[in-house]
Amino acid sequence: MAPAKPMNMCEGEAGRVVASADWWRGAVIYQVYPRSFMDANGDGVGDLKGITSKLEHIASLGVDGIWLSPFFTSPMKDFGYDVADFCDVDPIFGTLADFDALLARAHALGLKVIIDQVYSHTSDQHAWFQESRKGRDGSKADWYVWADAKADGSAPSNWMSVFMGASWTWDAARGQYYLHNFLTSQPDLNVHNPEVQDALLAAGRFWLDRGVDGFRMDAVNFMMHDPMLRDNPKAFEYRGDKPFDQQEHLYNQSHADIPKFLARVRALMNEYPGTFTVAEVGGERALEEMQLYTEGDSRLHTAYSFEFLEADTLSAAVIRHAVEAWPDTPGMGWPSFTFSNHDRPRATTRWGLDLGAEDNPAFAKMLNMLILSLRGSVCLYQGEELGLPQAHVPYERLTDPEAIANWPATLGRDGTRTPMPWARGQANAGFATTEPWLPVDPRHEVLAVDAQEADPASVLNALRDFLAFRKGEPALVKGAIEFLDVPEPVLAFRRTFEGQTRLCVFNLSPEPQDCQTDSAGDVAYSLNGAKPGKPLTPFGAFIQ
Secondary structure (H helix, E strand, O other): OOOOOOOOOOOOOOOOOOOOOOOOOOOEEEEEOHHHOOOOOOOOOOOHHHHHHOHHHHHHHOOOEEEEOOOEEOOOOOOOOOOOEEEEEOOOOOOHHHHHHHHHHHHHOOOEEEEEEEOOEOOOOOHHHHHHOOOOOOOOOOOEOEEOOOOOOOOOOOOEOOOOOEOEEEEOOOOEEEEOOOOOOOOEEOOOOHHHHHHHHHHHHHHHHHOOOEEEEEOHHHOOOOOOOOOOOEOOOOOOOOHHHHEOOOOOOOOOOHHHHHHHHHHHHHOOOOOEEEEEOOOOOHHHHHHHHOOOOOOOOEEEOOOOOOOOOOOHHHHHHHHHOOOOOOOOOEEEEOOOEOOEOOHHHHOHHHHOOOOOHHHHHHHHHHHOOOOOEEEEEOOHHHOOOOOOOOHHHOOOHHHHHOOOOOOOOHHHOOOOOOOOOOHHHHOOOOOOOOOOOHHHHOOOHHHHHOOOOOHHHHHHHHHHHHHOOHHHHHOEEEEOOOOOOEEEEEEEEOOEEEEEEEEOOOOOEOOOOOOOOOOOEEEOOOOOOOOEOOOOEEEO
């Protein structure tokens, strides 16, 4: 048995391939959800060895790197976002040696590796929390957010958790309430405490020393709370039926000292040239906070926008509003965009149902080309290269606590987390030899990787083709953007970089559309048969 690590320290070993300082600007990062990517050991759950076995597929797409959702030691109440040890691999995914092998293989294939860092909370099984709940005078007494009951025994404030119910739970062992903005089993760290900050940065250093290329920072605006524990006011407008949605979240999150801690994170990253950070920020003030957390050169590098993830419909106005919110001005951060991820229904379903295009490969191809043509870095969720729709998961197979608690008011997250389909006609679509943790949707099996490999007109091969084209187009990777005033449902914009200009035109509808632009020149790229000077084909797009 290996010797126990100190509870607030981590050690690592070198292994990074140093890259150009701004490789992440305009980069395409492929998100891997480890539980559902590939099962190598036959237990029905994806693992690190499974990911390693499929890295050549990812590299064949032409992306710049991968982002791994949590694989750390965890009781899996929230499937890894409840971390019990920041510096080790959960046995269900493998070992640290398996991670090192994955990292080495990814780097050999030219792929950067980004991992999640969850600094706002831990699992209640984490050694830090177990020590903290022992009493008010221990070494980690102030590492979590504890508070006495009110005189009537009720919770310290009216704050509600994101998933369900109040965000305070009574702990009899300590004789106080503890704060949890998510599940009751996810107590909030007191990131106001410098010792907690030091411990989190030590965990980050552990992975940087192993050679990772960056961090996706989870729930950044939940890292600090109001120490006065003031009540949140009632929401100014209707946002949903959950108790959490009915408050303005002024005090349980978004404290003004968060940027000071992010500056410490950035200073750590600066010690490892070529690494970067992308912040996850959601909520009603997401844009304001994303820009605050990426302002200048002393905070995080980029922020992961929920603008598209929370949009119920696709329109030129939605695209334009999200992108123009990040003007190319001094001090302004660099945005990152995605259409789908592990927390939101897949875009082909969320946007495609209203258009009658959920299963239309032309629609999926257009979505991939569109996000890869916008100004910003791109997170491409696993399965987007196949045009997967949101999977149907029957109630009895649900595993997501948020989906179960709020059934049937939400689609939940299980439908976007089902296994990756690798082989048509094989058991479980080639993901596992035994029953997987979530079922494979039959609609996904027919879209499996091997089936699309053999089809030159597939969504998979269309993505590869466009990414190969994009690599030779600096305007599409790092250029400025200017939108043209054209009628919906057509979207048109110019990308410009160091003298190169490209006009990008998209038909966001399943019907042909007339579109007149003032640009002349040869077509550099065409999708779904679109050509300038002629009516745009359904979901057609071209670049000239």
